[in-house]
Amino acid sequence: MRERADAEAIAMTGFTLTDLERALAARACASPEESYTARLVADPQRAAKKFGEEAVEAVIAGATGDRAALVSESADVLYHLLALLLARGVPLDEVMAELEGRTGRSGLAEKAARTREGVRAPQVNPSSQGGRS
Ligand SMILES: N=c1c2ncn([C@@H]3O[C@H](COP(=O)(O)OP(=O)(O)OP(=O)(O)O)[C@@H](O)[C@H]3O)c2ncn1[C@@H]1O[C@H](COP(=O)(O)O)[C@@H](O)[C@H]1O
Numbered sequence: 001m002r003e004r005a006d007a008e009a010i011a012m013t014g015f016t017l018t019d020l021e022r023a024l025a026a027r028a029c030a031s032p033e034e035s036y037t038a039r040l041v042a043d044p045q046r047a048a049k050k051f052g053e054e055a056v057e058a059v060i061a062g063a064t065g066d067r068a069a070l071v072s073e074s075a076d077v078l079y080h081l082l083a084l085l086l087a088r089g090v091p092l093d094e095v096m097a098e099l100e101g102r103t104g105r106s107g108l109a110e111k112a113a114r115t116r117e118g119v120r121a122p123q124v125n126p127s128s129q130g131g132r133s
Pocket residue numbers: 023024027034035036037038050075076079
């Protein structure tokens with residue numbers, strides 16, 4: 001029941017990562033005294049470090065099965081990932097295009113296509129725009 005209620009609440013929000021990306025871009029030029037985003041964008045190394053810290057916290061929440069913490073930490077991860085992308089001049093659209101290029105091919109098929117030495121086998125899906133790292 002709880003999970004169904006959560007799903008209904010999620011369906012009601014129209015807020016997207018693109019909305020958040022726009023909000024961060026608007027804050028990036030603010031004073032670092034006024035904006036946490038501006039601090040991160042001014043210092044990509046710090047943005048990367050914070051992203052890593054938040055990712056680890058999400059890992060712990062996921063491993064322990066703490067649902068509320070996983071939601072909260074996932075929000076931190078997404079925020080910090082967008083801040084890192086902004087700091088490094090990578091538009092979210094570029095990441096989405098990378099993901100779109102992976103559609104139509106199972107992750108397991110891609111994994112199986114790799115050689116044991118880690119050398120990438122030729123891509124067999126013509127719709128795929130690029131490989132995975
Ligand atoms: N979504 C977020 C968001 N999520 C997390 N955080 C901040 O991320 C920080 C990380 O949490 P920590 O506990 O690690 O913070 P900390 O220990 O104080 O951080 P450090 O001193 O280690 O850098 C906190 O200060 C949170 O407030 C966020 N800060 C901003 N946003 C969004 O960005 C918008 C602009 O924010 P500002 O740039 O601060 O105006 C906001 O309106 C929000 O929409």
